[in-house]
Amino acid sequence: MDxxxxxxxxxxxxxxxxxxxxxADAAEALGLDEAALMAxxxxxxxxxxxxxxxxxxxxxKLGGAVTLAAMAVPEDRFEAVAEAVNAHPxxxxxxxxxxxxxLWFVVACERPERIAEVLDAIAAETGLEVLDLPKRxxxxxxxxLEA
Amino acid sequence: MRTLDxxxxxxxxxxxxxxxxxxxxxATVGAAVxxxxxxxxxxxxxLLETGAIRRIGAVPNHYRLGYRANGMSVWDVEDxxxxxxGPRVGALPxxxxxxxxxxxxxxxxxxxxxxxxxKSRGDVAAQVAEIARVLGPAARGHDxxxxxxxxxxxxxxITETPAREPCSA
Numbered sequence: 001m002d003x004x005x006x007x008x009x010x011x012x013x014x015x016x017x018x019x020x021x022x023x024a025d026a027a028e029a030l031g032l033d034e035a036a037l038m039a040x041x042x043x044x045x046x047x048x049x050x051x052x053x054x055x056x057x058x059x060x061k062l063g064g065a066v067t068l069a070a071m072a073v074p075e076d077r078f079e080a081v082a083e084a085v086n087a088h089p090x091x092x093x094x095x096x097x098x099x100x101x102x103l104w105f106v107v108a109c110e111r112p113e114r115i116a117e118v119l120d121a122i123a124a125e126t127g128l129e130v131l132d133l134p135k136r137x138x139x140x141x142x143x144x145l146e147a
Numbered sequence: 148m149r150t151l152d153x154x155x156x157x158x159x160x161x162x163x164x165x166x167x168x169x170x171x172x173x174a175t176v177g178a179a180v181x182x183x184x185x186x187x188x189x190x191x192x193x194l195l196e197t198g199a200i201r202r203i204g205a206v207p208n209h210y211r212l213g214y215r216a217n218g219m220s221v222w223d224v225e226d227x228x229x230x231x232x233g234p235r236v237g238a239l240p241x242x243x244x245x246x247x248x249x250x251x252x253x254x255x256x257x258x259x260x261x262x263x264x265x266k267s268r269g270d271v272a273a274q275v276a277e278i279a280r281v282l283g284p285a286a287r288g289h290d291x292x293x294x295x296x297x298x299x300x301x302x303x304x305i306t307e308t309p310a311r312e313p314c315s316a
Contacts, residue, residue, distance in 0.1 A: 001211070009212070014202035018188045018195070020171055038168050041205075045165075051300060052206040054166035055191065057159060061199040062151060068248065070255070086299045094299035097219065097292040101254070104219070104292070105299070131251045137229070139245035140237025 001049055004032070008040055009050065016054075065112035066092075067134040069119055070101040071126070078102070081126050090118045101131070151199075154182065158190055166203075210297075214264040218271040219292040220278060221257035223250070228285035229259060235281050236261050241274045256288060268293065 001009070007030060017025045027037035044050045059066045073081045078096075085091055085105055094105035109115050115132075123130045151159065157180040167175040173191070174184035182190075194200045209217060224232060229247055236259065237245035244262040261278055265271045275291055 009205050009207050012205045013207065014204045016166075016203040018173070018192050018203070020173065020184060020188070022172065023168075023170060034170060038170070042168050044205075048208055049211045050205050051208050052165045053168075053204070054164070055162050055194070055200045055203045056206060057163055057194075058199055058201050061197065062159065068260075072254070082298045091299060092301055094297075095217075095294040096296040096298055097294050099290070099292045101292075103298075104294075131255055133248040133251065133255070135246045135248060137233060137247040139233040139247070140242060 001044070005040060005044060005049070008032075008037065009044065012053075059108045062110075064108060064110045065115050065134075066106060066108045067115050067119075067132055069105055069107055069122075070131045070133060071103040071122075071128050072101050073103045073126075073128060077126075081128065084125050085122055088118055088122065090114065154180070155190060155194070158182070158187065158194075162191075209264055213266050216265045216268045216271045217294045218263050218265070218268070218275065219294070220261045220263060220275050221290050221292065222259040222261070222278070222282060222286050223256045223288040224259045224282060225285045225287070226258070228282075232282055232285055233259060236278055239274070239277065239281065241265065242278070257290065259286075 011030060012026060016022055019025050021034070023038050023041075024034035027034045030037065032040075041050070041053055045053060071081070071085075082094065082096070082103060085103065086094055088107075090107050090109050092106045092108045094103070096102060097104050107115055107118050109118065115134075119130045119132055158176070161176050161180050166172045169175045171184065173187040176182075177184050177187040180187075191200065191203070195203065209215075233245060233247060236242060239261075241263050242261045243264055244260070246260045247258055248260055250256055250258050263271055263274045263278075265274060271291065271293075275289070279286060279289065
């Protein structure tokens with residue numbers, strides 16, 4: 001990423017215009033032209049510097065449900081269990097963390113009652129306990145990373 | 148929040164993986180879902196106003212930006228103090244997400260989660276110390292769980308057809 005890429009990523013983490021020519025409008029604010037901004041976004045996405053470019057939806061406000069789940073997976077089974085968890089399309093994020101509870105994943109479902117079904121299925125498939133840690137209150141969300 | 152109608156659902160399904168990189172992306176989306184460009188813009192504007200869209204823009208890969216230390220700090224905070232202290236932790240500039248979650252004793256005694264992203268673990272430790280100062284004696288214990296591998300990272304996947312009867316939740 002060069003300095004212009006960093007400026008783009010730093011400035012465009014929100015507020016992308018809802019106008020007919022949004023790339024042109026965003027480019028103008030950045031001192032670029034539309035084609036250059038689109039080409040750079042295309043490359044940043046292809047290279048994996050951006051995981052996505054577009055609307056970031058809130059699953060709960062869309063009527064769905066989200067939870068955070070944790071499991072203590074024996075090391076010698078880690079890869080197989082991670083694969084079994086990831087195989088569920090409702091698992092949106094999954095991280096390995098350095099703790100006795102070493103597998104942490106987010107489950108997002110359109111039907112709230114589906115959450116328990118997914119967690120039960122994972123427990124049954126792996127024979128391991130799955131801790132369900134749903135959000136009770138949200139105090140802040142929305143970091144802007146400096147690029 | 149009102150339930151999405153069928154057209155909203157098509158719009159969410161068509162844009163959740165990203166906006167098209169075309170000069171008129173909302174017209175491109177509209178062509179795919181059978182809406183005029185102006186209708187796409189109007190519906191996305193409403194979804195943004197109601198919070199169904201948190202923001203529109205670039206979702207960076209933290210690691211590529213040099214934020215390699217991703218620490219989930221977790222705290223056992225007196226329940227009575229959380230309503231006041233949770234927002235103060237959430238307001239710290241380096242905290243990206245801050246939630247109250249249930250304890251699951253004996254395995255899991257923590258009820259406050261504050262995610263911090265930094266360029267090194269030393270920086271994370273300094274940020275965790277700052278959270279500890281904000282919480283003071285109301286925090287009876289804490290831990291920091293570093294992520295060592297991303298095993299999966301996709302967004303929400305919504306389908307076009309409602310999975311249940313609409314309700315006025």
